Amino acid sequence: MDKDRVDQIIDKHECEASSLIQILLEIQSENHWLPKEALERVAERLQVPLTRILHIATFYTAFSLVPKGQHEIHICQGTACHVRGARRVLDTVQDLTGIKPGETDLDLKFSLETVNCLGCCALGPVMEIDGKTHGNMAPAMIADVLKKL
Amino acid sequence: MSEIIFQIDGRVVVASQGMTVLEAAQKAGISIPTLCHHEKLEPYGGCRFCTVEAEVRGWTKLVASCLYPVEKDLVVRTRSQKVDRIRKMILELLLSHAPDAFELQDLAKEYGADKDRFEKEPSFCIHCGLCVRYCAEVKKKNAIGFIDRGTRREISFIPEIASKECWDCKECFPLCPTEALQAAFVLTKALAFSLY
Incomplete structure (x- = not known):
């Protein structure tokens, strides 16, 4: 998943830190998993620490940090x-x-x-x-x- | 600020509005044992070890004193049979994870907790969150966080950040009651620091 597409998704949610889970869900559904680069980009844009994003991404089974099949x-x-x-x-x-x-x-x-x-x-x-x-x-x-x- | 007068263990204590029971007790020189509390950090209420009996209008309930705000005519009991029993159980459960932690062993002696009551499940971390919260709230580096949930929850360094920030800081090390943090750091250093 390229950086521009991640940025588009973030922009769609108006760069709100409170929309973090929605943004992650959208990346997950398009890409089938959450690549590290995407999470770093989300952390940077939303000004949310990466530790919190990882906490959320590992908490919900809807998210995957490893590639998933088609x-x-x-x-x-x-x-x-x-x-x-x-x-x-x-x-x-x-x-x-x-x-x-x-x-x-x-x-x-x-x-x-x-x-x-x-x-x-x-x-x-x-x-x-x-x-x-x-x-x-x-x-x-x-x-x-x-x-x- | 308005003053609030209430009782802790039969002593009359004066506190100001918005203080927690724990703060008021510490100010009055009454000790309540804690595991996840740190004066520089926001109250967390994670370990429940500071549980006390709070009596409001004749009703007694068990509350975490580090989170419970003081109120007028509150009657707090920091040591009762019930409170001691709860603390003993918390200790026994934590000791099954971290049987060699000195802080827990000392408390176990005081509360008569048996460290072999439950089967050993040595994860070493007791999830007090001191390292995670200290890094986020005081140092604002967020080099360490929790991952996963429930019984699988553990602390985890982010190697990119840790390899830059942790060398000169390590202020969280003395906070850890079990040394699980030091182990996690050594592991991250060995596995991932050379990559960044």
Whole structure:
């Protein structure tokens, strides 16, 4: 992500220190992660110490300080999904992508995370890819879903 | 400024509006033990070790004296069975993280805390925030901060800033009750100072 784009986002929020989280969220959603240079630029422009930005960026799981894949896969491990076989869905995704929860593959194609509840328990087991919810997942269906990405 | 008259441990204490119970007690020569308090820093209320019983209009509650403002007719008890029990528990929990900290060991003797009550989880830092706040509030360098949250929260130097500012300062070192700070500094120095 180039410096100009970071500056644009900061300008959009009128360089307000109180908009720090909004700015970070916007960088995160465009870039999929928060590069060090971007954080330093935000710190410099907003006059917020880098220690505070890092505190916030490591506090919320929405932010990532390491590169994330193009597609973010969230697999629900909540109680309802768990009893309907979320574990097997997770195992299948791990086998197909070759990564464990919290990891990103080398081509930066997929990032895998487990989530505690996506809020649509009736659809369990649920998998969310790039914000799109895939309900009633059976391990056999997963390969198709991932291929279509 | 208006004067406020209240009681600490049965003694009548005069304080001015806006003071905290801890400040008033210290001024009157009554000692309340603290871990995260520092006179140059803003009150933090992180360790809860300065917890006291505060009685207002017949209701007793437990408050952190470093944050609680004085008020008229307040009755404060700095040592009661309940307060001692809370401090003992805080010490035992902190000692599972930093079993060798002298400051904690001395307090443990006073409150009868058993340092082996809980399983050891040596993270050494007790999250008093003295180093982080001193660097931010007094030195205004922000070379060290907290990262992560909950049980994984820890202090972390920013090597770019630390490699420039810390050599001639190190004023936070004597503040650390556990020496976790010194360890974090040595680690940052070894891993990252040569990069900047």
